[in-house]
Amino acid sequence: MSAPKFTTLTARCVVLSNNDVDTDQIIPARFLKVTDKLGLGEKLFCDWRYLDDGSPNPAFILNQPEAKGAQILVAGNNFGCGSSREHAPWALVGWGFQAVISPMFADIFKGNSLKNGLIPVVIQPAAHAALLAARAKNHDLPVTVDLRAASVAWPGQDPISFPIDPFSRACLLDGVDELGYLQKFAGQARAYEARHA
Amino acid sequence: MSQNPQTLFQKIWDNHVVAEEPGAPAVLYIDLHLVHEVTSPQAFSVLKERGLKVLRPDRTVATMDHSIPTKGGYEAADEMGRIQLRLLEANALAHGVRIYGLNSVQRGIVHVIGPEQGFTQPGMTIVCGDSHTSTHGAFGSLGFGIGTSEVGHVLATQCLLQRKARTCEVRVDGALRPGVTAKDIILAVLAKIGVGGGTGHVFEYTGSAIRALDMEGRMTVCNMSIEGGARAGMVAPDDKTFNYVAGREFAPKGAAWDQAVARWRQLPTDQGATYDKTVTLDAHSLEPMVTFGTNPGQGVAITQPLPLPSSLADAAERAGLEKSLAYMKFEAGKPILGQPVDVVFLGSCTNSRLVDLRAAAHLLRGHKVASSVKMMVVPGSQSVKQAAEAEGLDKIFKEAGADWREAGCSMCIAMNGDQLSPGQLAVSTSNRNFEGRQGKGGRTVLASPLTAVATAVAGCIADPRVLLNGGQS
Ligand code: SF4
Numbered sequence: 001m002s003a004p005k006f007t008t009l010t011a012r013c014v015v016l017s018n019n020d021v022d023t024d025q026i027i028p029a030r031f032l033k034v035t036d037k038l039g040l041g042e043k044l045f046c047d048w049r050y051l052d053d054g055s056p057n058p059a060f061i062l063n064q065p066e067a068k069g070a071q072i073l074v075a076g077n078n079f080g081c082g083s084s085r086e087h088a089p090w091a092l093v094g095w096g097f098q099a100v101i102s103p104m105f106a107d108i109f110k111g112n113s114l115k116n117g118l119i120p121v122v123i124q125p126a127a128h129a130a131l132l133a134a135r136a137k138n139h140d141l142p143v144t145v146d147l148r149a150a151s152v153a154w155p156g157q158d159p160i161s162f163p164i165d166p167f168s169r170a171c172l173l174d175g176v177d178e179l180g181y182l183q184k185f186a187g188q189a190r191a192y193e194a195r196h197a
Numbered sequence: 198m199s200q201n202p203q204t205l206f207q208k209i210w211d212n213h214v215v216a217e218e219p220g221a222p223a224v225l226y227i228d229l230h231l232v233h234e235v236t237s238p239q240a241f242s243v244l245k246e247r248g249l250k251v252l253r254p255d256r257t258v259a260t261m262d263h264s265i266p267t268k269g270g271y272e273a274a275d276e277m278g279r280i281q282l283r284l285l286e287a288n289a290l291a292h293g294v295r296i297y298g299l300n301s302v303q304r305g306i307v308h309v310i311g312p313e314q315g316f317t318q319p320g321m322t323i324v325c326g327d328s329h330t331s332t333h334g335a336f337g338s339l340g341f342g343i344g345t346s347e348v349g350h351v352l353a354t355q356c357l358l359q360r361k362a363r364t365c366e367v368r369v370d371g372a373l374r375p376g377v378t379a380k381d382i383i384l385a386v387l388a389k390i391g392v393g394g395g396t397g398h399v400f401e402y403t404g405s406a407i408r409a410l411d412m413e414g415r416m417t418v419c420n421m422s423i424e425g426g427a428r429a430g431m432v433a434p435d436d437k438t439f440n441y442v443a444g445r446e447f448a449p450k451g452a453a454w455d456q457a458v459a460r461w462r463q464l465p466t467d468q469g470a471t472y473d474k475t476v477t478l479d480a481h482s483l484e485p486m487v488t489f490g491t492n493p494g495q496g497v498a499i500t501q502p503l504p505l506p507s508s509l510a511d512a513a514e515r516a517g518l519e520k521s522l523a524y525m526k527f528e529a530g531k532p533i534l535g536q537p538v539d540v541v542f543l544g545s546c547t548n549s550r551l552v553d554l555r556a557a558a559h560l561l562r563g564h565k566v567a568s569s570v571k572m573m574v575v576p577g578s579q580s581v582k583q584a585a586e587a588e589g590l591d592k593i594f595k596e597a598g599a600d601w602r603e604a605g606c607s608m609c610i611a612m613n614g615d616q617l618s619p620g621q622l623a624v625s626t627s628n629r630n631f632e633g634r635q636g637k638g639g640r641t642v643l644a645s646p647l648t649a650v651a652t653a654v655a656g657c658i659a660d661p662r663v664l665l666n667g668g669q670s
Contacts, residue, residue, distance in 0.1 A: 019517050020392050020492050024631040029612045033264060033277035035238035035284055047633050052619075078393035081426060081492070082631060084328040084342035085236065105361075107396055107428050108328060112344035165360065167221045178346070179243070182354045185216050185224045189356050191198060192215045192226050 004117025009098050010144040011071035014061050015135055016045075021075060021083035025110065027091040029083075039177035040087055041094025062095070066139045074131060075102040080109025089116045101152065103128050114168040115178065121147055121152050121162045130157065147172060172188045201504055202467035205433050206364050206399050207274065208462070209339045213322045215356055218412035221477040222358040228321040232259040232294065232305045234285040235325030236611075240349035241288040251292035253355045258316055259289045259368050262295040262306045266614045267575050267602040270298050270634045273614060292352075304463065305578020305604040308332040308546040310352040312412070313580055315445025319434040321463040324351055324661030329628065330429075331422040335415035335452040336442070337464050339399070339433030350450030350645040362428065363473040365398040369406040371481035376662035378556075380548060380626065380645035381423040382478070384404065385545040388496035390476055395427030399474065401466065402432050406480035420547045421628050424464045424493040433465035480649035485661055489533055490521030495630075496532065499648065499660050505529045524632055525640050526622075533658050538622045538642070541572040542635070543599075545609035545627035546647050553626070554585050558593040565597050567656030573615065575607040599653070611636045624652045 018162040031043045049060045054169055073092065079102040080088060089112050092100065099119040110120045125133070135141045143154045147169060151159035171178060203211075215224040237259075242248070251257055264281050266273035271282060282299065289296035290341065297304040303314065308329050311317040323333045323340035324347040333340030343357065350358055358540075370380055387394075400422045407415065415432045422430025432438075439458055442448045449457045484498035495518075497503065500644055503522065509515040522529055527536070543549070543557055566572045574594045576582040582604055585591055591601045608615040609627035610633065617623055619638025626649050630641035644652070647661035654664060 017215060018520065019513050022492065022629075022631045024629070024634050027609045028633055028637070029263075030637075032235050032612060033275075033281050035281055036242070037239060039481065047637055078396070078426070081392055081630060082328070082423075082629065084344055086239075086326075086344035086346060106393070106397060108342055108344060108423075112346065115344065137428040158580060165222070167358070170220075176400070179247075179350050179353060180360060182224065182350055182356055182358060183222075185356060186354065188216045189226065190631070195228075 002177045004172060004177040006098065006117050006119060006147050006172045008144065008146045008148065009071060010142050011098070012069060012140055013072035013074050013101070013135060013143050014059055014067045014070045015074045015132060017074070017076045017132065019076040020078045020081055023080055023085050023088040026080065026088040027085065030087060032087055034087075037090045037094070039093040039094070041096070044091040071096055071098045072143050072145065073097050073100045074135065075100050077103045079105050080113070081106040082091045084108045084112070086112045086116070089118045093118050093125045097142055101128070101131065114165070114172070117172060119147060121145055121160055123152060123160055127160050201519065202470035204364055204470045204472065205337060205401055205431055205464055206339065206465045207470070209320055209322065210361055212320070220288070222360045224356050225322060225359045227324050227351050227355055227357055228256060229311070229316055229323045230257045230355075231311055231323065231325035231330070232257060232348070233263055233307050233325070233327065234261050234281045235263040236345050237288065237348055238281065238284050239345050240326070243349040244352055249353045251294055251352045254293040254295070255514065256355060257295050257352065257406070258292045258311070259285060260304055260307050260310055261285060261299060263606045263610055264613050265299070265605045267605045267607045270603070278613065302579050302583070305580065306549065306606055308368060309550060309577030309581065312336065312416065313443070313445070313578055315442055315448035315588055318442055318448065318457070319438060320464050324357065328423040329420050331427070332416050332420040332546055334419040334422070334429050334431035335412060336438055337431060337461065339429055341428040354458050362399045363397055363429065365395060365400050366472040366475040367400050367402045368404040368475060368477045369402065369480050370404040370477070371406055371479050372409070373406060373480050376647060376665050377483050377485055378645045378647060379410050379417040381435045381483055381486040382480060382516055383418045384488065384493070384643065386478055386484050387421065387425050387494045388475065388480065388486065390425050392424060392492045392494040394425045395422065395425035396632045397428050400425070400427045400430040401472065402430060407432055408435070411552060412437055413550045416550070417547055420478050421493065424628060427496070434461050455604065485645060485648050486532055487648065487658065489525060489527055490518065491524050491632050493628065493630060493643060495521055496643070499658070501535060502530050503527055503534050530655065533642070534660060536658045538570060538652055538657060540617060540621055540623040541566070541570055541649050542575070542608045542625040543573065543646055543649050544575030544625065545625070546575070546577065547628045548626035549575060549581065551581050551584050553646045554581065554590050557590070557650045558590040560647055560650045561597050562593050564654045564664070566599055566653045568654050568658050572653045573602060573608060574599050574602050575602045575615075578604045608635050610634070611639070624649050624658060
């Protein structure tokens, strides 16, 4: 498996603005029996996305025509709270998302996302509100996430920089594999063990 | 030791940094890695692809808890669950990792068996592909949940790339009143700070109410740190901690024990050390707490009416509260006491230890579970189950009409056959009341074991203090 890479993306977005969307909503636990990462995109937001008879819920955003081809999710505050399941970013990436924009992410979800090339874009509530307003006027609003500049922009909005761990950013820009990076410290880790034995 | 006063977190952090390059996160050494069937298969696959072995099988412990049925054993699992369980066994065998497998008499929920077997010790860094790894912080260790990619990193290198979190002191002073427990403390903390209030922070619980808790109570509190968004929650170790650890199978023995205790006594936060922020709570004014919504921060004292959306100024918060109440089929402004319930679940890594079962059984003794309620009691480990049976607790539960089961996560996560039917209302001693968490369409009220028992007997949400007083309010 090669390390994920990301430089820049301009894409349409979908809006799911509820606060505190937890990972049990992103991917319910009953789908965590997989032993690989395949097929999770189909189960993304399963209990909101499908009706009891298994048919798509027409009221849910991902089932509306405007969601087709979208690659950015505009989410509410504290997105990804709850469990540590990496199946949550796997499911989002499996569906086709490459970035999520929110005023705040839960810590474990944020870390897991970065390891899968899903960019957690943190913007201030005022900018978030401006994005929602622009998107409400134009369902095809193209949003640009530029990882090199660590900025997000849309028509009529100058690039807004977003905070991102510089190490994760460099890994994603260059396709650096974190496990490979960690393995370089084997000598120091063995010395640490010897000191603490 | 540095002359600057330091927090417990800072001391453990400093003691585990292997290396730190400019601009990069610290390389942090991990003392103990707990592994379970759900979040490890893809990590073992990465090792296989790269031809790597588990570097320190002696620092790695595996158990089966999430997918395992709590009745009927392995045969009762569905096909995918069986594959997952067998795969963990195969991976543990291939890498020489100790596993508490299907037939182990010590198998149990990962956060119950770590402390129970003496793996969990003060001053350690402890990780698991599970967000409730915060539980282990009750021992004055730094325990936090990681994703599956990181599970692979730790299996292969025994290290993890980490940025240092900020610290938040959660100070709880005062004596708890009868009928109010550790679970009520943490539900009250969450109601105060909200589910995102601890994001970016590690909690250290301090104050007389925390010191007064037994180790099980401290585990209950630390367990739900993640429900406030904090990856870890910690309590400074003291004699209670050392007495709990002493003599357990994997605890240090003899001279090594004396040396360990001397080291552990250095861990508590120094006088004059500062936290990035502090939250306080008065334990004496607490009542039994229950959640009414679809996240653990939506809690109220059991005697209080449910909040009104109109009382919230922020539109998104108002919409969130309305959505939660609609899902729960609860009415704003009305009491939650008296709501009829279908299921009572006593279990999970929050409240399934012997002390929890004992407190519940003592309150239940001589009463019956209401005929309209199905009560499930699921010990946190097979060891807890045996100890409870040796005390006759199982008989109390069974005679009252409750279902006494094998250890596992059970209805906390509903991926093992134990689950609510759509629309059912449960009072649960677990830690998450998210939509569908205990089964698609199910509704969850989080509460203490005492509130769970009082509710089971009454058939509706009930104040445990009434039952404690022999029915007199
Ligand atoms: S009991 Fe529940 S919260 Fe605890 S480890 Fe199991 S599934 Fe997770």
